[in-house]
Structures are given as C-alpha cells and as structure tokens.
Amino acid sequence: MLLVAKSRAACLSAVESYNRASSLYREETFAILMINAWELLLKARVMREHGGKASALHEYRQRKKKDGTPSKFREVKTTRSGAPMTIGIDRCWNLVSNYSKHRIDAHCIANIEALMEIRDSATHFVATDALLRKKLTEISLAAVRNYVEAAQSWFSISFSDLNIASIPISFDLDQKEVDAVAKKSAEAVTKFLAHMQKVEAALPNDQSPYSFTVRVDFDLIKKKDGAAVKAAVVGGAEADLTVTVEGDKVPAGFTLTYQDLVKKLQERYSDFKQNGDFHTLMNAVKPNAKLCYERYLDPDKRKGTKKSFFNPNVLKEFDAHYTRKEATLFDPAPSE
Structure with missing residues (x-):
C-alpha cells in the first residue's frame, strides 16, 4: 500500500x-x-x-438543495x-x-x-x-x-x-x-x-505495548566495573562509535546466530544454496565489525572455538548475489 x-x-x-x-x-x-x-x-x-x-x-x-436547505x-x-x-x-x-x-x-x-x-x-x-x-x-x-x-x-x-x-x-x-x-x-x-x-x-496505569514517554538517563562510570561496556570514539569529524565488549557480552543489535542467518537467507532468496559460493561470501562478511561479532565459546580463556553473531543489516550484503522472493513495500527487491 x-x-x-x-x-x-x-x-x-x-x-x-x-x-x-x-x-x-x-x-x-x-x-x-x-x-x-x-x-x-x-x-x-x-x-x-x-x-x-x-x-x-x-x-x-450534507448536500444543499437548490433553495439552500440541507439535503x-x-x-x-x-x-x-x-x-x-x-x-x-x-x-x-x-x-x-x-x-x-x-x-x-x-x-x-x-x-x-x-x-x-x-x-x-x-x-x-x-x-x-x-x-x-x-x-x-x-x-x-x-x-x-x-x-x-x-x-x-x-x-x-x-x-x-x-x-x-x-x-x-x-x-x-x-x-x-x-x-x-x-x-x-x-x-x-x-x-x-x-x-x-x-x-x-x-494515563491509566496498565500494561500497554505503547508508551507516552521513554525515560532517558545517562551515567558516566569513572571506575572499572565488570558490568560496564567499554566504548571509544575513533576517527575525526565523522567518527564512528566503536563498542568493545568483554567476556560473554554480545553487542546490542547482533541478534542473528549463524543458523538464524542461514534460515533468513533461505526465506529471502529463491536460489539460495549453502555451497562454496555462499561460504566465500561469508568469509568476506565476517571481518566487517559492523555486521559480524565473534566471541569465544570460552570467553575467559579466549581460545578455542568461536561463535558468530550477525547484525540484520548483513542481509543487504547478499542481495547482489541472490534472487529475492516476492518483494514487499518495505523490503523491495534490489534494482538490477
């Protein structure tokens, strides 16, 4: 619509x-x-x-009649x-x-x-x-x-x-x-x-999916805190906010596991195959810190097997390589 x-x-x-x-x-x-x-x-x-x-x-x-009275x-x-x-x-x-x-x-x-x-x-x-x-x-x-x-x-x-x-x-x-x-x-x-x-x-004090306001508070932590997430601003005038997460903390927004991502791709594309071409694309995506976050299964030792978490924006990286299924108003097929 x-x-x-x-x-x-x-x-x-x-x-x-x-x-x-x-x-x-x-x-x-x-x-x-x-x-x-x-x-x-x-x-x-x-x-x-x-x-x-x-x-x-x-x-x-209301319409008006010829004499001006309401019809x-x-x-x-x-x-x-x-x-x-x-x-x-x-x-x-x-x-x-x-x-x-x-x-x-x-x-x-x-x-x-x-x-x-x-x-x-x-x-x-x-x-x-x-x-x-x-x-x-x-x-x-x-x-x-x-x-x-x-x-x-x-x-x-x-x-x-x-x-x-x-x-x-x-x-x-x-x-x-x-x-x-x-x-x-x-x-x-x-x-x-x-x-x-x-x-x-x-306003009524009831459970609602909607809100009148959302409270906003900021705290600056000036001491080492195991529960705090470290953040650093890097670059010049157009700096990015880089968030460093320690231990088993996964950054907000990285909501897709590898299995979730594969399922999304299967639902999104008509010609998707989990083959060598796909793994080549994945190897290009994983180094991008804005799309993929990898953490060790044993974060304290920081060695051994890693698990990958992906930002939903990673889906756009595959649009140029696969054919989209039926598009929607909010998720149109990529232009040729």
Whole structure:
C-alpha cells in the first residue's frame, strides 16, 4: 500500500532529522515528520479495515438543495484543487482505538498529541532549555517505538534497518544540567512541561505495548566495573562509535546466530544454496565489525572455538548475489 510506504519514509526522515546534531530545529522537525508518518499509517489501517477503499478516508458533508436547505444526501468535501478531502489524524486514531483487534490505546494517542503540542508550541520556545530537551527526547523516542510497534502489528513489517537506539545516542544532555536548571525554565517551557506532566499522570496505569514517554538517563562510570561496556570514539569529524565488549557480552543489535542467518537467507532468496559460493561470501562478511561479532565459546580463556553473531543489516550484503522472493513495500527487491 502506497500510504504505508510513504508513512515509513516519513518516519525514517524524522529519525534522520533528529540525529542531525548540527540542526537547530531538529526536535520540531522530528515532530512534524513523525505526525505525518502516524497520520499516513493510521489512514492505511482505516483503509485496510474497509477493504482498501479510499472512500473510507473521505470527509463528507450534507448536500444543499437548490433553495439552500440541507439535503438528506451527502457529498465528498473537496480541497481547493478539487481533490477529495480526507479525515484528520484525530478522527483516524479514534477509529483505530475502537477496532476489535490491534488497536492503539490512550498512551499512544497521548504521545501523538504531545508531538502535536511540540509542533504547535515551536514558535514559543527554542529547545535550548535542558529540561525541555530531555522531555522532547523522551517523547520522541516513545513516538518511534510506538510507531514501530503499530506498523509491525498491523502490517507485519520489519524495521531491522531502523536503529531506534540512535535517538538517545544523539541526545547530548548531562543529567546534572537538568537538575541545575530545574527552577530556571522560561514561562512557555514551564507551562509545556507542566502540561506534559499532567497528561502523563492522567494515563491509566496498565500494561500497554505503547508508551507516552521513554525515560532517558545517562551515567558516566569513572571506575572499572565488570558490568560496564567499554566504548571509544575513533576517527575525526565523522567518527564512528566503536563498542568493545568483554567476556560473554554480545553487542546490542547482533541478534542473528549463524543458523538464524542461514534460515533468513533461505526465506529471502529463491536460489539460495549453502555451497562454496555462499561460504566465500561469508568469509568476506565476517571481518566487517559492523555486521559480524565473534566471541569465544570460552570467553575467559579466549581460545578455542568461536561463535558468530550477525547484525540484520548483513542481509543487504547478499542481495547482489541472490534472487529475492516476492518483494514487499518495505523490503523491495534490489534494482538490477
């Protein structure tokens, strides 16, 4: 469905805009794009519930008789250009929240409304206040997680290429700075934060796959800690974050074992064979630290047999060598 493809593109653009640390308008840009992503996704869900009919999204009004009185018949509202006008995002979430299965709840709706508040309040404050930036980040991270949850539940879509953790990584806020400015916020910011606190307090305290906010905290460990993961920034202006994992700790994101990877490849390609050509490709993939992590089965002795773990992005490395099975909107076949 075209609506779903456009929705996903808007979500990716929102995350990319947030992670552009040099942008001075990134929180507001994220909110605008993420609202658009949600509106398109919700409309796609409404259409699917009505057999894919676009008319399910049309906004209607009462016709008028020749004498100007209302008729019992309805007609589709049109835009200035004459195109059918569609229902708004609030009407969409009301419809989806009342479906019998896979519906969104108050937590998800409150988060979308918070994004709309960020969009509407953008002219009243600049996101330099530490408390404000923290709250915007917590709302933004929850928005992406909620969106992925809904898209996967409704359309069985994989988001293996969307690194949700990238949002807090780009969040450069010291927790101490938050505490230091807690009583110095501008009036507009104070009102915004108070409103968000009131909304969150009013939400039902129940188990939900959706969140209004996601708490973000940072701790700098200044002593050797066996439970800590070592990280080092290498390179120049466009440095990569290199994570060194000790012992039996496997880095986050390396979710596929060798057996899992082979199964994925068998499901993905029509001509896949676990032969010599495949092993040659694997030998080229394994040295790539962004795609493969190898750990010893006995990590303390660091010798003997190793076990490999792969990042789902490794699948793209095989697209040029095998023929994809039926493509989907979110996982299109590679161009020839």
